[in-house]
Amino acid sequence: MSMLRFFRMKLCLPALAFLLTISAALPAADKRPNILFIFTDDHAPHAIGAYGSKINKTPNMDKLARDGMIFHNSFCTNSICGPSRAVILTGKHSHLNGFMTNGNTFDGSQQTFPKLMRKAGYQTAMVGKWHLKTEPTGFDFWEVLIGQGPYYNPPMRTPTGTRKYTGYTTSIITDIALDFLKNKRDKEKPFVLMYQHKAPHRNWAPGPGYLNMYDDVTIPEPATLFDKWENRTSAAKTQTMTIERHLSTNDLKLNTPRGLTKEQLATWNAAYGPKNEAFRKAKLEGKELVRWKYQRYIKDYLRCIAAVDDGIGQILKYLDDENLAGNTIVIYSSDQGFYLGDHGWFDKRWMYEESLRMPLIVRWPGVIKPGSTNHHLVQNLDYAETFLEVAGVAIPEDMQGRSLVPLFKGESPADWRNSIYYHYLEFPGAHSVRRHYGVRTRTHKLIRYYNIDEWELFDLSKDPDELMSVHGKEDYATVQKELEGELARLQKLYADNEPEKSVKKKKNNSKALKRKARQVKLEKVLHLEKPGGPLPKNLDPSAKPLTVGAWCTPESGDGVLIAQGGASTGYSLYIAGGKARFAVRSEGTLKEVAGDAKIEIGKRVHIAGTLAATGKLTLLVNGSAVAQGPGHLLPGKPFDGLNVGNDAESLVADYPASTKFKGSLEDIRIYWGVLDSRGLKAWSAK
Numbered sequence: 001m002s003m004l005r006f007f008r009m010k011l012c013l014p015a016l017a018f019l020l021t022i023s024a025a026l027p028a029a030d031k032r033p034n035i036l037f038i039f040t041d042d043h044a045p046h047a048i049g050a051y052g053s054k055i056n057k058t059p060n061m062d063k064l065a066r067d068g069m070i071f072h073n074s075f076c077t078n079s080i081c082g083p084s085r086a087v088i089l090t091g092k093h094s095h096l097n098g099f100m101t102n103g104n105t106f107d108g109s110q111q112t113f114p115k116l117m118r119k120a121g122y123q124t125a126m127v128g129k130w131h132l133k134t135e136p137t138g139f140d141f142w143e144v145l146i147g148q149g150p151y152y153n154p155p156m157r158t159p160t161g162t163r164k165y166t167g168y169t170t171s172i173i174t175d176i177a178l179d180f181l182k183n184k185r186d187k188e189k190p191f192v193l194m195y196q197h198k199a200p201h202r203n204w205a206p207g208p209g210y211l212n213m214y215d216d217v218t219i220p221e222p223a224t225l226f227d228k229w230e231n232r233t234s235a236a237k238t239q240t241m242t243i244e245r246h247l248s249t250n251d252l253k254l255n256t257p258r259g260l261t262k263e264q265l266a267t268w269n270a271a272y273g274p275k276n277e278a279f280r281k282a283k284l285e286g287k288e289l290v291r292w293k294y295q296r297y298i299k300d301y302l303r304c305i306a307a308v309d310d311g312i313g314q315i316l317k318y319l320d321d322e323n324l325a326g327n328t329i330v331i332y333s334s335d336q337g338f339y340l341g342d343h344g345w346f347d348k349r350w351m352y353e354e355s356l357r358m359p360l361i362v363r364w365p366g367v368i369k370p371g372s373t374n375h376h377l378v379q380n381l382d383y384a385e386t387f388l389e390v391a392g393v394a395i396p397e398d399m400q401g402r403s404l405v406p407l408f409k410g411e412s413p414a415d416w417r418n419s420i421y422y423h424y425l426e427f428p429g430a431h432s433v434r435r436h437y438g439v440r441t442r443t444h445k446l447i448r449y450y451n452i453d454e455w456e457l458f459d460l461s462k463d464p465d466e467l468m469s470v471h472g473k474e475d476y477a478t479v480q481k482e483l484e485g486e487l488a489r490l491q492k493l494y495a496d497n498e499p500e501k502s503v504k505k506k507k508n509n510s511k512a513l514k515r516k517a518r519q520v521k522l523e524k525v526l527h528l529e530k531p532g533g534p535l536p537k538n539l540d541p542s543a544k545p546l547t548v549g550a551w552c553t554p555e556s557g558d559g560v561l562i563a564q565g566g567a568s569t570g571y572s573l574y575i576a577g578g579k580a581r582f583a584v585r586s587e588g589t590l591k592e593v594a595g596d597a598k599i600e601i602g603k604r605v606h607i608a609g610t611l612a613a614t615g616k617l618t619l620l621v622n623g624s625a626v627a628q629g630p631g632h633l634l635p636g637k638p639f640d641g642l643n644v645g646n647d648a649e650s651l652v653a654d655y656p657a658s659t660k661f662k663g664s665l666e667d668i669r670i671y672w673g674v675l676d677s678r679g680l681k682a683w684s685a686k
């Protein structure tokens with residue numbers, strides 16, 4: 001050893017001893033990476049530049065992909081908002097975490113990854129859309145939208161009460177996230193921040209700076225915009241999510257939005273006023289009208305995404321400016337995919353590709369090689385396990401997914417999954433999509449709609465748009481058998497032990513069934529001065545006998561007197577082909593009774609229907625029973641509200657013509673229970 005080196009060592013030793021003393025006195029700085037989880041609602045991968053979008057640009061999301069890894073086979077387990085979130089928090093399929101449909105309430109007392117990370121020394125924060133009804137648990141900081149939350153001026157729920165904001169929700173959520181990073185972050189701890197947007201969820205209301213974006217362009221249409229759902233099961237034909245028929249005037253921005261400030265409204269009207277004026281003048285019909293609706297819908301959807309992308313840019317810049325980017329994993333994902341006019345639809349729910357796919361882009365400097373792509377089959381079921389491995393927390397055995405960390409490192413584990421399991425349960429529900437479960441491999445997909453006992457099998461390599469089910473075809477007998485076996489294996493693996501068990505039905509209350517008929521105070525639930533207008537949805541006709549009726553003077557032989565519900569559950573009293581009819585629908589099955597004699601046009605007549613506790617239907621004209629037949633009590637509260645003089649949104653019965661009633665309606669009544677003969681006589685004798 002040279003003298004010089006010896007001299008240096010001697011000098012260094014006391015300094016090192018001093019350093020050791022300091023680090024023993026203070027806790028070692030926690031070098032575990034931060035996690036910024038950016039999550040949106042209903043953002044399909046085919047509207048992200050990095051995924052090859054043909055319809056928009058997303059520069060900040062694309063930058064994340066360039067700097068990190070993009071997953072091309074990322075799927076959800078249940079394509080709907082609340083359930084996807086619950087799967088992410090728990091690492092468990094819906095049937096085990098208890099949040100199977102948006103009607104459920106999340107049990108916040110259960111094990112979640114934020115709770116485990118908090119226990120392990122992470123600072124945990126949740127900002128934006130939560131959508132699980134109960135208060136967030138497991139977070140050091142949270143500020144969330146109430147339910148779905150509005151696009152403008154959102155009240156936010158916090159641990160200390162509601163905070164009101166004025167402005168555009170996407171920007172406000174970004175501001176709250178930035179404020180957390182700047183002012184509320186505990187610099188001694190690594191953080192996990194869930195930065196979750198409402199956008200681009202329905203009803204796609206763009207922010208003030210985006211209202212005229214895309215005005216001068218025509219967005220390309222998807223190849224399947226005019227799909228007629230041939231060669232698939234009946235499920236695809238009975239949904240209510242078409243661009244053609246099911247976008248409301250609010251969705252299409254043909255009404256003035258509510259809840260905006262005077263200034264916001266002026267900006268809004270300046271943008272939509274001239275566009276709507278041009279639309280009204282054009283008097284479009286048929287395919288041209290569908291095309292217009294598609295353009296209006298998709299442009300608003302993309303405008304909402306543009307605001308999200310800008311917000312991400314702000315947050316990424318902050319991470320760079322504060323030298324946090326190097327030790328922060330940034331993830332971009334959305335709760336499921338979405339139909340962007342594909343198959344003629346909007347919305348999600350199906351196991352078909354467009355809504356099954358979730359975007360997943362991950363940047364992790366020093367671990368993930370920039371610009372990498374990954375084709376392993378991954379799911380939202382894997383996120384909790386991934387975050388826990390990053391935090392050095394043991395992954396609980398009851399979690400059902402698998403950490404993605406090896407994939408981030410560029411590894412390709414030999415025992416990685418070769419198939420994914422899916423189960424959708426929200427029927428009856430919005431958009432009337434049948435319950436189904438299924439399995440998807442890299443090349444094929446098998447789906448079973450179990451309430452209607454129908455199957456679909458798709459060969460994804462030959463038919464990526466899933467236009468032709470090959471279920472039952474001889475050529476596919478072997479594949480089909482293998483997939484059936486795989487499906488059974490996955491149901492066992494994930495403990496979905498009774499997959500065809502119905503979602504809990506409302507129990508019949510024997511006391512309510514025997515009770516004397518009670519009239520519903522309709523003035524509380526109807527705005528009769530505005531027939532056909534939006535009506536409150538607070539009537540619950542489920543599991544009850546009922547009586548509905550009215551005096552009317554019809555001017556045509558077709559039209560609905562009273563209807564509540566739609567294609568999955570509801571009742572309707574109506575006239576079709578000149579004859580009175582009373583219908584009930586339960587989980588999609590329609591039962592109805594019809595009178596023999598025609599109702600006289602222009603003459604005042606009393607029409608009523610009763611649904612007995614036994615399920616029996618009776619139709620009464622001028623107080624006399626004219627038809628009887630089997631029906632059923634309604635299994636749950638219908639999604640659509642009550643309508644007088646039409647059946648709005650999805651349809652209870654298979655009406656032959658327009659549901660709009662022409663003529664006059666008076667003394668409309670609804671009773672819980674079957675009205676006795678004396679009551680009926682008094683009502684119909686007037």
Ligand SMILES: [Ca+2]
Pocket residue numbers: 041042080081082335336
């Ligand atoms: Ca969603």
Ligand SMILES: [Ca+2]
Pocket residue numbers: 563564565566640641647648649650651652
């Ligand atoms: Ca309806």
